[in-house]
Amino acid sequence: MPQRQHLPADERRERTVEAVIELCGHEEPATLTTGCIARHMGVTQGALFRHFPNKEAIWEAAVAWIAERVMARVAAAAEGIEDPLAALEAMFLAHVAFIGEHPGVPRLLMGQLQYPRPTAASRLVRGLMERYRSRLLHLLEQARRQGQLRPGLDLDAAAGQFIGCVQGLVLQSLIADDVAGIVDRAPAAFDLYRHGIRVEAGGGA
Amino acid sequence: MPQRQHLPADERRERTVEAVIELCGHEEPATLTTGCIARHMGVTQGALFRHFPNKEAIWEAAVAWIAERVMARVAAAAEGIEDPLAALEAMFLAHVAFIGEHPGVPRLLMGQLQYPRPTAASRLVRGLMERYRSRLLHLLEQARRQGQLRPGLDLDAAAGQFIGCVQGLVLQSLIADDVAGIVDRAPAAFDLYRHGIRVEAGGGA
């Protein structure tokens, strides 16, 4: 058996978050106990409470981890792309790719969103969504100024449906129990979205 | 105190399901205990187990209740509408209206979908989704035959994104904590979807 592994606190916290996200890939967040998490990282249950004041703090850390990374990935993907619609597509694909790499993410975030009362974690999720949304709106307004969007388009609805588009893919993946396969279905889904917002008879691509 | 209320078994089961759906409107399904359900319907916790063999069976009954009604509503809405795209719109709005009337439904279904292992309830959800999807595909194929869809459209993706569109609305509603307001945002969302699938420069409405 592997001898007791001594890790510095911040690294242990990192491992904990990774374990949680990994476990959410094939287990229900609500039934995920501290014992499960500990066992999965080869440590006893009590050890977790050396690094987190309570279970809620573990969820919070996991959500923060996701929020940070998904925003970074999406921002990096759109970086340097002039055409706003192309930037949106890059964001979309980057987002989906991230989910494909971390299949536990949708279940984890959805699980947090189910809590009606605002917990620290759910507040983080909501904050993530808002930042995401405002970034989308920014790109959409840019696209409108360049005459790429069809007239009369409701930008607010368009931003919402961008996320809904991802969400639709996620939902199908959860039903099919194949979150990794989301990447393959992404291009067709974005194609649909683009036709929904773009000015008709457009010439691009 | 209200004297003990005697109800026939099937009616008590009906009330139980209604209580569950109602409670899911402002509580997390995972934290919904049999005690909560019983208290909400003015009955002791043990009474529930006169009518359901276990808690799982309660979830199953709730999902069956929803599946039956949502399919009936959606079918009724599309009934008699000749134009397939108009039928799709009617289905969309009927679906969203149903959710608006029963704000607990999204949380309940999402909660069931989170279970990775197929439970009886989650199998019902998946079955519901499949029937829904095949109905959508049927309408989409009809629309294609009538030349209403843009060439090259991936019908499978289009069916998926119809559901995704609803899901996107639901998600925004959960974030905004205003599930009832979903009805107001629905038309713009469907408009977006229609433009995504319809043949360009179309003349209709």
Add this chain to the structure above:
DNA sequence: CGCCTAAGTTAGTAATCAATTACTATCTTT
């Protein structure tokens, strides 16, 4: 090399929850 602290273990505790049991009240039927 020895000390001291951070990290981990073992063994609990109190609370909660689904489910059961023994009993009681109410409806139905003849």
Add this chain to the structure above:
DNA sequence: AAAGATAGTAATTGATTACTAACTTAGGCG
């Protein structure tokens, strides 16, 4: 109206859970 069936109560059980506390070990630094 009596009797049997149905529906509900109150109390309890066993299992599970998050969290804690007392003890033990690892590892870096002077």
